[in-house]
Amino acid sequence: MNLRFVEAYYWAVSLNSVTRAAEKLHITQSALSSRIAGLEAELGAALLDRRSRQFRVTAAGLRFHAFAQQLLTLQRQIKSEMGGDAPAAPVQLRIGAIESVVHSWLTGWLQQMRRSHPDFQLDLTVEMTPVLTDQVARGSLDLVFAALPAGGAGMRVRPLPDMEMSFVGHRALHTRRRYTLDELAGFDLMTFQRGSQPHVALLELFRRAGTALPRVHSISSISAMSQLVEGGFGIATLPRAAAERLARHLPLKTLRCDTGLTPLTIYASFRDDPGSVVVQSVLDAAVAYVGTDRKPSKK
Incomplete structure:
Protein backbone atom coordinates (compact mmCIF):
# COMPACT_ATOMS: atom_id res chain seq x y z
CA MET A 1 0.00 0.00 0.00
CA GLY A 83 17.26 4.66 11.61
CA GLY A 84 20.38 3.26 13.24
CA ASP A 85 23.37 5.51 12.69
CA ALA A 86 21.78 7.29 9.76
CA PRO A 87 21.71 11.07 10.14
CA ALA A 88 18.47 12.35 11.62
CA ALA A 89 16.07 14.04 9.24
CA PRO A 90 15.85 17.81 9.61
CA VAL A 91 13.16 19.03 11.99
CA GLN A 92 10.89 21.15 9.80
CA LEU A 93 8.04 23.00 11.47
CA ARG A 94 5.65 25.80 10.55
CA ILE A 95 5.31 27.81 13.74
CA GLY A 96 3.04 30.77 14.44
CA ALA A 97 3.39 33.25 17.29
CA ILE A 98 1.87 36.47 18.51
CA GLU A 99 4.15 39.50 18.89
CA SER A 100 4.26 39.18 22.68
CA VAL A 101 5.99 35.83 22.30
CA VAL A 102 8.32 37.05 19.55
CA HIS A 103 9.49 40.01 21.63
CA SER A 104 9.83 38.00 24.85
CA TRP A 105 11.34 34.52 24.60
CA LEU A 106 11.00 33.19 21.05
CA THR A 107 14.42 34.32 19.82
CA GLY A 108 16.28 32.82 22.77
CA TRP A 109 14.41 29.54 22.43
CA LEU A 110 15.08 29.32 18.67
CA GLN A 111 18.78 29.92 19.29
CA GLN A 112 18.72 27.04 21.77
CA MET A 113 16.89 24.86 19.24
CA ARG A 114 19.52 25.64 16.62
CA ARG A 115 22.28 24.53 19.00
CA SER A 116 20.53 21.27 19.93
CA HIS A 117 19.12 20.62 16.43
CA PRO A 118 21.57 22.09 13.88
CA ASP A 119 19.28 21.01 11.01
CA PHE A 120 16.21 22.67 12.51
CA GLN A 121 14.25 24.45 9.76
CA LEU A 122 11.63 27.03 10.60
CA ASP A 123 8.76 28.71 8.81
CA LEU A 124 7.62 31.49 11.17
CA THR A 125 4.32 33.35 10.93
CA VAL A 126 3.76 36.35 13.23
CA GLU A 127 0.09 37.23 13.44
CA MET A 128 -2.76 38.07 15.79
CA THR A 129 -4.32 35.30 17.85
CA PRO A 130 -7.51 34.77 15.76
CA VAL A 131 -5.47 34.33 12.58
CA LEU A 132 -3.04 31.89 14.19
CA THR A 133 -5.71 29.70 15.80
CA ASP A 134 -7.57 29.53 12.49
CA GLN A 135 -4.43 28.59 10.56
CA VAL A 136 -3.40 25.78 12.91
CA ALA A 137 -6.96 24.41 12.87
CA ARG A 138 -6.92 24.49 9.05
CA GLY A 139 -3.55 22.72 8.95
CA SER A 140 -1.61 25.70 7.57
CA LEU A 141 0.61 25.77 10.68
CA ASP A 142 1.97 22.93 12.83
CA LEU A 143 2.29 24.75 16.17
CA VAL A 144 1.13 28.16 17.37
CA PHE A 145 1.74 30.23 20.48
CA ALA A 146 -1.24 32.53 20.98
CA ALA A 147 -3.36 34.22 23.64
CA LEU A 148 -6.29 31.84 23.10
CA PRO A 149 -6.44 28.07 22.54
CA ALA A 150 -7.36 26.76 19.11
CA GLY A 151 -10.65 24.90 18.96
CA GLY A 152 -11.96 22.18 16.73
CA ALA A 153 -11.72 18.43 16.32
CA GLY A 154 -8.27 16.91 16.61
CA MET A 155 -6.68 19.94 18.28
CA ARG A 156 -4.48 19.68 21.36
CA VAL A 157 -3.80 22.63 23.64
CA ARG A 158 -1.16 23.19 26.30
CA PRO A 159 -1.01 26.30 28.50
CA LEU A 160 2.36 27.96 28.96
CA PRO A 161 3.48 30.11 31.91
CA ASP A 162 1.66 33.45 32.10
CA MET A 163 3.43 36.56 30.91
CA GLU A 164 3.68 39.38 33.42
CA MET A 165 2.27 42.60 31.97
CA SER A 166 3.46 46.09 32.89
CA PHE A 167 2.87 49.74 32.14
CA VAL A 168 5.74 51.07 30.02
CA GLY A 169 6.64 54.74 29.76
CA HIS A 170 9.41 57.05 28.60
CA ARG A 171 12.47 57.13 30.85
CA ALA A 172 12.72 60.93 30.76
CA LEU A 173 9.01 61.77 30.76
CA HIS A 174 7.58 59.38 33.36
CA THR A 175 9.82 59.89 36.36
CA ARG A 176 7.59 59.09 39.34
CA ARG A 177 8.71 56.13 41.45
CA ARG A 178 5.14 54.83 41.57
CA TYR A 179 1.87 55.69 39.86
CA THR A 180 -1.77 55.34 40.85
CA LEU A 181 -4.47 54.41 38.36
CA ASP A 182 -5.85 57.95 38.67
CA GLU A 183 -2.48 59.33 37.62
CA LEU A 184 -2.17 56.87 34.72
CA ALA A 185 -5.66 57.82 33.55
CA GLY A 186 -4.27 61.25 32.76
CA PHE A 187 -2.12 59.82 29.98
CA ASP A 188 -2.99 58.28 26.64
CA LEU A 189 -2.74 54.52 27.12
CA MET A 190 -1.90 51.99 24.44
CA THR A 191 -2.65 48.29 24.41
CA PHE A 192 -3.35 45.50 21.94
CA GLN A 193 -6.28 45.28 19.52
CA ARG A 194 -9.85 45.70 20.74
CA GLY A 195 -11.31 42.53 22.21
CA SER A 196 -7.91 41.04 23.01
CA GLN A 197 -7.24 39.82 26.54
CA PRO A 198 -4.89 42.75 27.39
CA HIS A 199 -7.39 45.29 26.03
CA VAL A 200 -10.34 43.83 27.96
CA ALA A 201 -8.26 43.41 31.13
CA LEU A 202 -7.04 47.02 31.02
CA LEU A 203 -10.55 48.45 30.75
CA GLU A 204 -11.79 46.13 33.50
CA LEU A 205 -8.94 47.22 35.76
CA PHE A 206 -10.11 50.84 35.66
CA ARG A 207 -13.78 49.87 36.00
CA ARG A 208 -13.13 47.79 39.13
CA ALA A 209 -11.15 50.64 40.68
CA GLY A 210 -13.94 53.12 39.96
CA THR A 211 -11.51 55.27 38.04
CA ALA A 212 -12.58 57.27 35.00
CA LEU A 213 -11.63 55.40 31.85
CA PRO A 214 -8.61 56.92 30.10
CA ARG A 215 -8.13 57.31 26.37
CA VAL A 216 -7.14 53.82 25.25
CA HIS A 217 -5.60 53.31 21.82
CA SER A 218 -5.67 49.84 20.23
CA ILE A 219 -2.43 49.00 18.47
CA SER A 220 -1.58 45.50 17.28
CA SER A 221 2.18 46.00 16.98
CA ILE A 222 4.63 46.04 19.90
CA SER A 223 7.18 47.80 17.71
CA ALA A 224 4.66 50.55 16.93
CA MET A 225 3.71 50.95 20.59
CA SER A 226 7.35 51.21 21.68
CA GLN A 227 8.04 53.84 19.02
CA LEU A 228 5.00 55.85 20.15
CA VAL A 229 6.16 55.70 23.77
CA GLU A 230 9.61 56.81 22.63
CA GLY A 231 7.99 59.72 20.80
CA GLY A 232 6.14 60.81 23.94
CA PHE A 233 2.65 59.80 22.75
CA GLY A 234 1.68 57.97 25.91
CA ILE A 235 2.08 54.83 28.03
CA ALA A 236 1.84 51.27 26.74
CA THR A 237 0.92 47.97 28.37
CA LEU A 238 3.45 45.35 27.30
CA PRO A 239 4.81 42.02 28.52
CA ARG A 240 7.49 42.87 31.07
CA ALA A 241 10.03 40.60 29.37
CA ALA A 242 9.48 42.38 26.06
CA ALA A 243 9.70 45.81 27.69
CA GLU A 244 12.98 44.97 29.43
CA ARG A 245 14.51 43.82 26.16
CA LEU A 246 13.32 46.92 24.31
CA ALA A 247 14.67 49.14 27.10
CA ARG A 248 18.20 47.99 26.28
CA HIS A 249 18.25 50.21 23.20
CA LEU A 250 15.23 52.50 23.62
CA PRO A 251 14.49 55.13 26.33
CA LEU A 252 11.74 52.97 27.86
CA LYS A 253 11.10 51.94 31.45
CA THR A 254 8.54 49.78 33.23
CA LEU A 255 6.40 51.87 35.57
CA ARG A 256 5.45 50.80 39.07
CA CYS A 257 1.75 51.00 39.77
CA ASP A 258 -0.34 50.47 42.89
CA THR A 259 -2.51 48.04 40.92
CA GLY A 260 -1.01 45.33 38.75
CA LEU A 261 -2.12 44.33 35.28
CA THR A 262 -3.66 40.92 34.59
CA PRO A 263 -0.99 38.49 33.32
CA LEU A 264 -1.26 37.31 29.73
CA THR A 265 -1.82 33.57 29.35
CA ILE A 266 -0.16 31.92 26.36
CA TYR A 267 -1.47 28.69 24.83
CA ALA A 268 0.36 26.30 22.55
CA SER A 269 -2.00 24.63 20.07
CA PHE A 270 -1.26 21.85 17.61
CA ARG A 271 -3.08 19.08 15.79
CA ASP A 272 -3.09 15.55 17.16
CA ASP A 273 -1.78 13.63 14.13
CA PRO A 274 0.99 11.19 13.21
CA GLY A 275 3.51 14.03 13.25
CA SER A 276 2.51 15.33 16.66
CA VAL A 277 5.31 13.39 18.36
CA VAL A 278 7.80 15.74 16.73
CA VAL A 279 5.68 18.78 17.58
CA GLN A 280 5.33 17.69 21.21
CA SER A 281 9.10 17.21 21.46
CA VAL A 282 9.67 20.74 20.15
CA LEU A 283 6.95 22.08 22.46
CA ASP A 284 8.55 20.36 25.47
CA ALA A 285 11.78 22.18 24.63
CA ALA A 286 9.89 25.50 24.44
CA VAL A 287 8.15 24.93 27.79
CA ALA A 288 11.46 24.00 29.44
CA TYR A 289 13.12 27.10 27.99
CA VAL A 290 10.34 29.45 29.10
CA GLY A 291 10.50 28.01 32.62
CA THR A 292 14.27 28.53 32.75
CA ASP A 293 14.09 31.97 31.15
CA ARG A 294 11.62 33.18 33.80
CA LYS A 295 13.84 32.21 36.71
CA PRO A 296 15.71 35.14 38.25
CA SER A 297 19.40 35.09 37.55
CA LYS A 298 21.80 34.65 40.45
CA LYS A 299 23.93 37.66 41.28
Missing part, protein backbone atom coordinates in the same frame (compact mmCIF):
# COMPACT_ATOMS: atom_id res chain seq x y z
CA ASN A 2 1.40 3.37 -1.04
CA LEU A 3 1.73 5.41 2.15
CA ARG A 4 1.85 8.65 0.16
CA PHE A 5 -1.69 7.84 -0.96
CA VAL A 6 -2.65 7.06 2.64
CA GLU A 7 -1.14 10.35 3.81
CA ALA A 8 -3.05 12.31 1.15
CA TYR A 9 -6.34 10.74 2.25
CA TYR A 10 -5.58 11.17 5.95
CA TRP A 11 -5.00 14.91 5.63
CA ALA A 12 -7.95 15.49 3.32
CA VAL A 13 -10.27 13.99 5.95
CA SER A 14 -8.50 15.52 8.95
CA LEU A 15 -8.70 19.00 7.43
CA ASN A 16 -12.08 18.37 5.81
CA SER A 17 -10.76 19.80 2.55
CA VAL A 18 -8.81 18.61 -0.47
CA THR A 19 -7.53 22.16 -0.94
CA ARG A 20 -6.11 22.46 2.58
CA ALA A 21 -4.58 18.98 2.41
CA ALA A 22 -2.87 19.83 -0.87
CA GLU A 23 -1.49 23.03 0.64
CA LYS A 24 -0.14 21.15 3.66
CA LEU A 25 1.55 18.49 1.53
CA HIS A 26 2.80 21.07 -1.01
CA ILE A 27 1.18 19.33 -3.99
CA THR A 28 -1.56 20.32 -6.41
CA GLN A 29 -5.19 19.51 -5.75
CA SER A 30 -5.30 17.30 -8.81
CA ALA A 31 -2.28 15.33 -7.58
CA LEU A 32 -3.88 14.85 -4.18
CA SER A 33 -7.19 13.76 -5.73
CA SER A 34 -5.28 11.33 -7.94
CA ARG A 35 -3.59 9.78 -4.90
CA ILE A 36 -6.92 9.32 -3.14
CA ALA A 37 -8.40 7.74 -6.26
CA GLY A 38 -5.44 5.37 -6.43
CA LEU A 39 -5.98 4.39 -2.81
CA GLU A 40 -9.66 3.75 -3.43
CA ALA A 41 -8.79 1.54 -6.40
CA GLU A 42 -6.37 -0.48 -4.29
CA LEU A 43 -8.86 -0.88 -1.45
CA GLY A 44 -11.78 -1.56 -3.75
CA ALA A 45 -13.98 0.87 -1.82
CA ALA A 46 -15.13 4.48 -2.20
CA LEU A 47 -13.69 6.59 0.61
CA LEU A 48 -15.18 9.94 -0.44
CA ASP A 49 -18.74 10.62 -1.53
CA ARG A 50 -18.32 12.51 -4.81
CA ARG A 51 -22.05 12.82 -5.48
CA SER A 52 -22.19 15.85 -3.19
CA ARG A 53 -20.58 19.20 -3.90
CA GLN A 54 -19.59 19.32 -0.24
CA PHE A 55 -16.68 17.32 1.18
CA ARG A 56 -18.17 14.10 2.54
CA VAL A 57 -16.62 10.86 3.73
CA THR A 58 -18.28 7.49 3.23
CA ALA A 59 -18.80 4.95 6.01
CA ALA A 60 -15.86 2.96 4.65
CA GLY A 61 -13.83 6.17 4.53
CA LEU A 62 -14.49 6.88 8.21
CA ARG A 63 -13.32 3.40 9.15
CA PHE A 64 -10.20 3.68 7.01
CA HIS A 65 -9.28 7.10 8.44
CA ALA A 66 -8.53 5.46 11.80
CA PHE A 67 -6.38 2.86 10.04
CA ALA A 68 -4.62 5.60 8.11
CA GLN A 69 -3.56 7.34 11.31
CA GLN A 70 -2.25 4.06 12.71
CA LEU A 71 -0.32 3.32 9.51
CA LEU A 72 1.32 6.75 9.42
CA THR A 73 2.16 6.61 13.12
CA LEU A 74 3.70 3.16 12.66
CA GLN A 75 5.69 4.42 9.68
CA ARG A 76 7.15 7.23 11.81
CA GLN A 77 7.97 4.82 14.64
CA ILE A 78 9.70 2.41 12.26
CA LYS A 79 11.81 5.19 10.78
CA SER A 80 12.75 6.32 14.27
CA GLU A 81 13.59 2.83 15.57
CA MET A 82 15.35 1.53 12.45
Whole structure:
Protein backbone atom coordinates (compact mmCIF):
# COMPACT_ATOMS: atom_id res chain seq x y z
CA MET A 1 0.00 0.00 0.00
CA ASN A 2 1.40 3.37 -1.04
CA LEU A 3 1.73 5.41 2.15
CA ARG A 4 1.85 8.65 0.16
CA PHE A 5 -1.69 7.84 -0.96
CA VAL A 6 -2.65 7.06 2.64
CA GLU A 7 -1.14 10.35 3.81
CA ALA A 8 -3.05 12.31 1.15
CA TYR A 9 -6.34 10.74 2.25
CA TYR A 10 -5.58 11.17 5.95
CA TRP A 11 -5.00 14.91 5.63
CA ALA A 12 -7.95 15.49 3.32
CA VAL A 13 -10.27 13.99 5.95
CA SER A 14 -8.50 15.52 8.95
CA LEU A 15 -8.70 19.00 7.43
CA ASN A 16 -12.08 18.37 5.81
CA SER A 17 -10.76 19.80 2.55
CA VAL A 18 -8.81 18.61 -0.47
CA THR A 19 -7.53 22.16 -0.94
CA ARG A 20 -6.11 22.46 2.58
CA ALA A 21 -4.58 18.98 2.41
CA ALA A 22 -2.87 19.83 -0.87
CA GLU A 23 -1.49 23.03 0.64
CA LYS A 24 -0.14 21.15 3.66
CA LEU A 25 1.55 18.49 1.53
CA HIS A 26 2.80 21.07 -1.01
CA ILE A 27 1.18 19.33 -3.99
CA THR A 28 -1.56 20.32 -6.41
CA GLN A 29 -5.19 19.51 -5.75
CA SER A 30 -5.30 17.30 -8.81
CA ALA A 31 -2.28 15.33 -7.58
CA LEU A 32 -3.88 14.85 -4.18
CA SER A 33 -7.19 13.76 -5.73
CA SER A 34 -5.28 11.33 -7.94
CA ARG A 35 -3.59 9.78 -4.90
CA ILE A 36 -6.92 9.32 -3.14
CA ALA A 37 -8.40 7.74 -6.26
CA GLY A 38 -5.44 5.37 -6.43
CA LEU A 39 -5.98 4.39 -2.81
CA GLU A 40 -9.66 3.75 -3.43
CA ALA A 41 -8.79 1.54 -6.40
CA GLU A 42 -6.37 -0.48 -4.29
CA LEU A 43 -8.86 -0.88 -1.45
CA GLY A 44 -11.78 -1.56 -3.75
CA ALA A 45 -13.98 0.87 -1.82
CA ALA A 46 -15.13 4.48 -2.20
CA LEU A 47 -13.69 6.59 0.61
CA LEU A 48 -15.18 9.94 -0.44
CA ASP A 49 -18.74 10.62 -1.53
CA ARG A 50 -18.32 12.51 -4.81
CA ARG A 51 -22.05 12.82 -5.48
CA SER A 52 -22.19 15.85 -3.19
CA ARG A 53 -20.58 19.20 -3.90
CA GLN A 54 -19.59 19.32 -0.24
CA PHE A 55 -16.68 17.32 1.18
CA ARG A 56 -18.17 14.10 2.54
CA VAL A 57 -16.62 10.86 3.73
CA THR A 58 -18.28 7.49 3.23
CA ALA A 59 -18.80 4.95 6.01
CA ALA A 60 -15.86 2.96 4.65
CA GLY A 61 -13.83 6.17 4.53
CA LEU A 62 -14.49 6.88 8.21
CA ARG A 63 -13.32 3.40 9.15
CA PHE A 64 -10.20 3.68 7.01
CA HIS A 65 -9.28 7.10 8.44
CA ALA A 66 -8.53 5.46 11.80
CA PHE A 67 -6.38 2.86 10.04
CA ALA A 68 -4.62 5.60 8.11
CA GLN A 69 -3.56 7.34 11.31
CA GLN A 70 -2.25 4.06 12.71
CA LEU A 71 -0.32 3.32 9.51
CA LEU A 72 1.32 6.75 9.42
CA THR A 73 2.16 6.61 13.12
CA LEU A 74 3.70 3.16 12.66
CA GLN A 75 5.69 4.42 9.68
CA ARG A 76 7.15 7.23 11.81
CA GLN A 77 7.97 4.82 14.64
CA ILE A 78 9.70 2.41 12.26
CA LYS A 79 11.81 5.19 10.78
CA SER A 80 12.75 6.32 14.27
CA GLU A 81 13.59 2.83 15.57
CA MET A 82 15.35 1.53 12.45
CA GLY A 83 17.26 4.66 11.61
CA GLY A 84 20.38 3.26 13.24
CA ASP A 85 23.37 5.51 12.69
CA ALA A 86 21.78 7.29 9.76
CA PRO A 87 21.71 11.07 10.14
CA ALA A 88 18.47 12.35 11.62
CA ALA A 89 16.07 14.04 9.24
CA PRO A 90 15.85 17.81 9.61
CA VAL A 91 13.16 19.03 11.99
CA GLN A 92 10.89 21.15 9.80
CA LEU A 93 8.04 23.00 11.47
CA ARG A 94 5.65 25.80 10.55
CA ILE A 95 5.31 27.81 13.74
CA GLY A 96 3.04 30.77 14.44
CA ALA A 97 3.39 33.25 17.29
CA ILE A 98 1.87 36.47 18.51
CA GLU A 99 4.15 39.50 18.89
CA SER A 100 4.26 39.18 22.68
CA VAL A 101 5.99 35.83 22.30
CA VAL A 102 8.32 37.05 19.55
CA HIS A 103 9.49 40.01 21.63
CA SER A 104 9.83 38.00 24.85
CA TRP A 105 11.34 34.52 24.60
CA LEU A 106 11.00 33.19 21.05
CA THR A 107 14.42 34.32 19.82
CA GLY A 108 16.28 32.82 22.77
CA TRP A 109 14.41 29.54 22.43
CA LEU A 110 15.08 29.32 18.67
CA GLN A 111 18.78 29.92 19.29
CA GLN A 112 18.72 27.04 21.77
CA MET A 113 16.89 24.86 19.24
CA ARG A 114 19.52 25.64 16.62
CA ARG A 115 22.28 24.53 19.00
CA SER A 116 20.53 21.27 19.93
CA HIS A 117 19.12 20.62 16.43
CA PRO A 118 21.57 22.09 13.88
CA ASP A 119 19.28 21.01 11.01
CA PHE A 120 16.21 22.67 12.51
CA GLN A 121 14.25 24.45 9.76
CA LEU A 122 11.63 27.03 10.60
CA ASP A 123 8.76 28.71 8.81
CA LEU A 124 7.62 31.49 11.17
CA THR A 125 4.32 33.35 10.93
CA VAL A 126 3.76 36.35 13.23
CA GLU A 127 0.09 37.23 13.44
CA MET A 128 -2.76 38.07 15.79
CA THR A 129 -4.32 35.30 17.85
CA PRO A 130 -7.51 34.77 15.76
CA VAL A 131 -5.47 34.33 12.58
CA LEU A 132 -3.04 31.89 14.19
CA THR A 133 -5.71 29.70 15.80
CA ASP A 134 -7.57 29.53 12.49
CA GLN A 135 -4.43 28.59 10.56
CA VAL A 136 -3.40 25.78 12.91
CA ALA A 137 -6.96 24.41 12.87
CA ARG A 138 -6.92 24.49 9.05
CA GLY A 139 -3.55 22.72 8.95
CA SER A 140 -1.61 25.70 7.57
CA LEU A 141 0.61 25.77 10.68
CA ASP A 142 1.97 22.93 12.83
CA LEU A 143 2.29 24.75 16.17
CA VAL A 144 1.13 28.16 17.37
CA PHE A 145 1.74 30.23 20.48
CA ALA A 146 -1.24 32.53 20.98
CA ALA A 147 -3.36 34.22 23.64
CA LEU A 148 -6.29 31.84 23.10
CA PRO A 149 -6.44 28.07 22.54
CA ALA A 150 -7.36 26.76 19.11
CA GLY A 151 -10.65 24.90 18.96
CA GLY A 152 -11.96 22.18 16.73
CA ALA A 153 -11.72 18.43 16.32
CA GLY A 154 -8.27 16.91 16.61
CA MET A 155 -6.68 19.94 18.28
CA ARG A 156 -4.48 19.68 21.36
CA VAL A 157 -3.80 22.63 23.64
CA ARG A 158 -1.16 23.19 26.30
CA PRO A 159 -1.01 26.30 28.50
CA LEU A 160 2.36 27.96 28.96
CA PRO A 161 3.48 30.11 31.91
CA ASP A 162 1.66 33.45 32.10
CA MET A 163 3.43 36.56 30.91
CA GLU A 164 3.68 39.38 33.42
CA MET A 165 2.27 42.60 31.97
CA SER A 166 3.46 46.09 32.89
CA PHE A 167 2.87 49.74 32.14
CA VAL A 168 5.74 51.07 30.02
CA GLY A 169 6.64 54.74 29.76
CA HIS A 170 9.41 57.05 28.60
CA ARG A 171 12.47 57.13 30.85
CA ALA A 172 12.72 60.93 30.76
CA LEU A 173 9.01 61.77 30.76
CA HIS A 174 7.58 59.38 33.36
CA THR A 175 9.82 59.89 36.36
CA ARG A 176 7.59 59.09 39.34
CA ARG A 177 8.71 56.13 41.45
CA ARG A 178 5.14 54.83 41.57
CA TYR A 179 1.87 55.69 39.86
CA THR A 180 -1.77 55.34 40.85
CA LEU A 181 -4.47 54.41 38.36
CA ASP A 182 -5.85 57.95 38.67
CA GLU A 183 -2.48 59.33 37.62
CA LEU A 184 -2.17 56.87 34.72
CA ALA A 185 -5.66 57.82 33.55
CA GLY A 186 -4.27 61.25 32.76
CA PHE A 187 -2.12 59.82 29.98
CA ASP A 188 -2.99 58.28 26.64
CA LEU A 189 -2.74 54.52 27.12
CA MET A 190 -1.90 51.99 24.44
CA THR A 191 -2.65 48.29 24.41
CA PHE A 192 -3.35 45.50 21.94
CA GLN A 193 -6.28 45.28 19.52
CA ARG A 194 -9.85 45.70 20.74
CA GLY A 195 -11.31 42.53 22.21
CA SER A 196 -7.91 41.04 23.01
CA GLN A 197 -7.24 39.82 26.54
CA PRO A 198 -4.89 42.75 27.39
CA HIS A 199 -7.39 45.29 26.03
CA VAL A 200 -10.34 43.83 27.96
CA ALA A 201 -8.26 43.41 31.13
CA LEU A 202 -7.04 47.02 31.02
CA LEU A 203 -10.55 48.45 30.75
CA GLU A 204 -11.79 46.13 33.50
CA LEU A 205 -8.94 47.22 35.76
CA PHE A 206 -10.11 50.84 35.66
CA ARG A 207 -13.78 49.87 36.00
CA ARG A 208 -13.13 47.79 39.13
CA ALA A 209 -11.15 50.64 40.68
CA GLY A 210 -13.94 53.12 39.96
CA THR A 211 -11.51 55.27 38.04
CA ALA A 212 -12.58 57.27 35.00
CA LEU A 213 -11.63 55.40 31.85
CA PRO A 214 -8.61 56.92 30.10
CA ARG A 215 -8.13 57.31 26.37
CA VAL A 216 -7.14 53.82 25.25
CA HIS A 217 -5.60 53.31 21.82
CA SER A 218 -5.67 49.84 20.23
CA ILE A 219 -2.43 49.00 18.47
CA SER A 220 -1.58 45.50 17.28
CA SER A 221 2.18 46.00 16.98
CA ILE A 222 4.63 46.04 19.90
CA SER A 223 7.18 47.80 17.71
CA ALA A 224 4.66 50.55 16.93
CA MET A 225 3.71 50.95 20.59
CA SER A 226 7.35 51.21 21.68
CA GLN A 227 8.04 53.84 19.02
CA LEU A 228 5.00 55.85 20.15
CA VAL A 229 6.16 55.70 23.77
CA GLU A 230 9.61 56.81 22.63
CA GLY A 231 7.99 59.72 20.80
CA GLY A 232 6.14 60.81 23.94
CA PHE A 233 2.65 59.80 22.75
CA GLY A 234 1.68 57.97 25.91
CA ILE A 235 2.08 54.83 28.03
CA ALA A 236 1.84 51.27 26.74
CA THR A 237 0.92 47.97 28.37
CA LEU A 238 3.45 45.35 27.30
CA PRO A 239 4.81 42.02 28.52
CA ARG A 240 7.49 42.87 31.07
CA ALA A 241 10.03 40.60 29.37
CA ALA A 242 9.48 42.38 26.06
CA ALA A 243 9.70 45.81 27.69
CA GLU A 244 12.98 44.97 29.43
CA ARG A 245 14.51 43.82 26.16
CA LEU A 246 13.32 46.92 24.31
CA ALA A 247 14.67 49.14 27.10
CA ARG A 248 18.20 47.99 26.28
CA HIS A 249 18.25 50.21 23.20
CA LEU A 250 15.23 52.50 23.62
CA PRO A 251 14.49 55.13 26.33
CA LEU A 252 11.74 52.97 27.86
CA LYS A 253 11.10 51.94 31.45
CA THR A 254 8.54 49.78 33.23
CA LEU A 255 6.40 51.87 35.57
CA ARG A 256 5.45 50.80 39.07
CA CYS A 257 1.75 51.00 39.77
CA ASP A 258 -0.34 50.47 42.89
CA THR A 259 -2.51 48.04 40.92
CA GLY A 260 -1.01 45.33 38.75
CA LEU A 261 -2.12 44.33 35.28
CA THR A 262 -3.66 40.92 34.59
CA PRO A 263 -0.99 38.49 33.32
CA LEU A 264 -1.26 37.31 29.73
CA THR A 265 -1.82 33.57 29.35
CA ILE A 266 -0.16 31.92 26.36
CA TYR A 267 -1.47 28.69 24.83
CA ALA A 268 0.36 26.30 22.55
CA SER A 269 -2.00 24.63 20.07
CA PHE A 270 -1.26 21.85 17.61
CA ARG A 271 -3.08 19.08 15.79
CA ASP A 272 -3.09 15.55 17.16
CA ASP A 273 -1.78 13.63 14.13
CA PRO A 274 0.99 11.19 13.21
CA GLY A 275 3.51 14.03 13.25
CA SER A 276 2.51 15.33 16.66
CA VAL A 277 5.31 13.39 18.36
CA VAL A 278 7.80 15.74 16.73
CA VAL A 279 5.68 18.78 17.58
CA GLN A 280 5.33 17.69 21.21
CA SER A 281 9.10 17.21 21.46
CA VAL A 282 9.67 20.74 20.15
CA LEU A 283 6.95 22.08 22.46
CA ASP A 284 8.55 20.36 25.47
CA ALA A 285 11.78 22.18 24.63
CA ALA A 286 9.89 25.50 24.44
CA VAL A 287 8.15 24.93 27.79
CA ALA A 288 11.46 24.00 29.44
CA TYR A 289 13.12 27.10 27.99
CA VAL A 290 10.34 29.45 29.10
CA GLY A 291 10.50 28.01 32.62
CA THR A 292 14.27 28.53 32.75
CA ASP A 293 14.09 31.97 31.15
CA ARG A 294 11.62 33.18 33.80
CA LYS A 295 13.84 32.21 36.71
CA PRO A 296 15.71 35.14 38.25
CA SER A 297 19.40 35.09 37.55
CA LYS A 298 21.80 34.65 40.45
CA LYS A 299 23.93 37.66 41.28
